[in-house]
Amino acid sequence: MVLTTQATWQDWPHVLSGKQFSRSFLEGELFPLAREMNNAAETRDSDYLRGKRVRLLFYEASERTLDSFISACDLLGAKYVWLGDPAVFSSQAKGESFSDMIRVVNCYEYDAIVIRSREAGEVAMAASVSRVPIINAGDGTGEHPTQAFLDAFSIFRSFGQIDGVRIALVGDLVYSRTIRSLAYMLPQWKVEHVYFVGPPQWRVGEDVRHHLEEASVPYSEGTDLEEVAPNADVVYLTRAQTERGNLPLRYRDAADQKVCITLTEAVLERMPDHAKVMHPLPRNDKFRELPEEFTDHPKVVIFDQVRNGLLIRMALLKMLLG
Structure with missing residues (x-):
């Protein structure tokens, strides 16, 4: 499904693929909101997402994606939880399946789950069992x-x-x-x-x-x-x-x-x-x-990209959770 300006996040709450999103959505909604987020980032006093909770599950090394999602949550007033590599620190180390872990995380009143996985297709599988929005932060050789x-x-x-x-x-x-x-x-x-x-x-x-x-x-x-x-x-x-x-x-x-x-x-x-x-x-x-x-x-312009990554992820979380 392609997300258009007429669609709502309730129609398609997960962010899984670059194929999902229409030009009208990107140019008409996401990009303008990302530009607006620059002021929220600089003033550091936004509470757009006060009371929202985001779980970060990162199975691979990350600096920009992880840090920018953490910063986006912090700058928008949301709380985030990151406990390190789930393969080491969760019950997956004891043999729990990935799908069961996603079901467990769904029970803890998070409003969104951001996942970086080692295998292509795992994030889409998580979305298939999740009641809250899943954001693909990179799935193996799949997409980002x-x-x-x-x-x-x-x-x-x-x-x-x-x-x-x-x-x-x-x-x-x-x-x-x-x-x-x-x-x-x-x-x-x-x-x-x-x-x-x-x-x-x-x-x-x-x-x-x-x-x-x-x-x-x-x-x-x-x-x-x-x-x-x-x-x-x-x-x-x-x-x-x-x-x-x-x-x-x-x-x-x-x-x-x-x-x-x-x-x-x-x-x-x-x-x-x-x-x-x-x-x-x-x-x-x-x-x-x-x-x-x-x-x-x-x-x-590589560090302009880094800054834009913060603004885009702030805008995405605001649209998804606000």
Whole structure:
């Protein structure tokens, strides 16, 4: 189901996928409210969600997503509970099933549950047994919809629109859930072109390609960011997801293809003056997809994304619980 401005959270209370949300909802409701949240964040005196309680269940390491949800709760007056990795500190360590744990948490008068899981599909399973809203904060190699919200919001704030934007999605196209969720969301706009740039063995999934084809979104696949850079308004870099299976930190060289999936001086020089470099973070200093020396380059907006992530998650919680 696609959430539109006519739908209510009671119609579709869970946040599971970048496919759920319409352009009218994003541009007409979520993005404007996120902009309003900047004042609430700066003044730190909001009580929009006073009396609300949010449970945070994070099975994987997180800094930005976990901290921004904690900060969003705190800045909006909600209480939050985070007890560390549930696989270690809950009865799951004694063999309790994931679904039973979600049912248990439902008994404790929480108003929403934010979940980061190790396996794709687990968050949707949680939603199937939960009476309160579930927010997907990343499920294995599946999706990360709130990251897609903040990425789309960042692009919208940079250019004033997303229609006509040409975006290069670069790096680990196999396991990056941020690329998957953003690619699922982009067809809500009339993007001009999506470039997938990665080594041949890191090709983007068939599900993503099929989704873009169904929506008639032009896309292409390549291995050389330098070649794509002059045509990209946004270069979206990702690290090697070494925690997923046995993915090597370094890709194998292609015998007959130049492979460039990192930001270099040459890439920056070839990008249009107005173009932006984005990254969901964390970046990997060993992989060097976005070297430290480019952090303060005017085209690099990675910490604007971090701030936008706070505002988007504040807006989402206010809409969901307020």
